[in-house]
Amino acid sequence: MKFQFLIKTLPATVIAFLLAFSLSAQSDPGAVSKMKPLSQDAIEASDDVKESEYATGLNLTPEQKVAFKKANKEYKAKSKAVKNAKKEELQKLRQERIRAHKATLTPEQLKKYDEMLAKKEAKRKEKAAKKQEQKATQKAEKKKKGE
Numbered sequence: 001m002k003f004q005f006l007i008k009t010l011p012a013t014v015i016a017f018l019l020a021f022s023l024s025a026q027s028d029p030g031a032v033s034k035m036k037p038l039s040q041d042a043i044e045a046s047d048d049v050k051e052s053e054y055a056t057g058l059n060l061t062p063e064q065k066v067a068f069k070k071a072n073k074e075y076k077a078k079s080k081a082v083k084n085a086k087k088e089e090l091q092k093l094r095q096e097r098i099r100a101h102k103a104t105l106t107p108e109q110l111k112k113y114d115e116m117l118a119k120k121e122a123k124r125k126e127k128a129a130k131k132q133e134q135k136a137t138q139k140a141e142k143k144k145k146g147e
Contacts, residue, residue: 055065
């Protein structure tokens, strides 16, 4: 009796194991968030490819090509404005949070808090400088390869 039960449940067990292994083999969902955002140059190059794809794929007239290009330029300008506005809004929120923190601290704690913020800001600036240096190096390497 137990043997027959084992034989009947064996296919379901095998399928369950295969399903479990296939699910665990999926890519790390956090990996997507670890990707670097595209540079503005890469985005513009991508847009140029898309424009030519649309132009050939849709058999656009010269007037339509101009209209597509104009729409893309307007989109870029608006999206850049939205991005900048979002940065400004986040900066305002950070300042609000800092004011709220400072309002609850004693003078001794406030002094230490200001020191901590200064260290954090110095670290951020150092990181930004390194990033800028890496960008300059990469541009120089690209330019060198192109020659």
